[in-house]
Amino acid sequence: MAEKSFLVQKFARIPLGMHTVIGYSVAGEETVTQVPELNVCFDVGRAPHFALTSDIVCITHGHMDHIAGLPYYLSQRYFQGMKPGTVVLPRELEGPVDSMLRTWRQIERQATPYTLIPMAAGDLHEVRKDFGIRAFATHHGGVSLGYALISIREKLKPEFFGTPGPELARMRKEGIEIQYRLEVPLVAFLGDTTAGPVFDHPDVQNAEILITECTFFDPAHKPKAKAGKHLHLDAFIDLLPKLKNKWIVISHVSRRTGVRRAKRILTKKLGEERMKNIMFLMDFDDAIAGGDIEDAGPPVSDTAE
Ligand SMILES: [Zn+2]
């Protein structure tokens, strides 16, 4: 058995088809989740090393466990000669985050460059012609957004199937719309949220990979879930029939329950069969039955998370 240590922080790495979910997420402590193939990190936690490699960071809300590492992420990228980081964030946070980063420039005496992309629910930030990030509203009490990574494809309209290439080229030249736009949600990340209309959003229901919080699992923690506007297991189970995702990754589990016990409780309620495409971010291969992640950290408290 490995010795418990405060000196080692482990990160999850889950390969799911074409994409990989890398991250660390414990409620109130740190949440950072990366999809390296898409060059995006959702929230930045305390800016672990792997997060530095993403050109884009999408911030869901202002709680410290999700945003603390932002100045470090930007500063380190500049220091290491990487291109300036782009920060996608709720528009209400643009002002305060900008002023924090300007203050850091003075503190550090380094002209760290950065780009802020303020977003409102429904906005699509087109990163490239074929890839975008859409924001949607979540329900966490204050300002909060979730994000979906969207593959944007131009497809030939069915009525032009079989039309020879030169003919299509001629029509295009004449300004005839021969293609339509197809948006495919690849990954959706909810950040912190309680149950609500976010679970009716088509990107959330259909994303190939859905990364959702589920913070509380014990019946006694229902009031905590309500007060903190987080998902409790019972609400998650009620929402599950709506979700058509190929994979669902659960994050932001409270240390009060621990990921191993949370998984046992959920499996008992849903059955092994339904659990086949549901996984816990922090369910490491070598985590011991009691959960070493759960124990290796400061005691839990009731700060906003
Ligand atoms: Zn949180």
Ligand SMILES: [Zn+2]
């Ligand atoms: Zn929060």
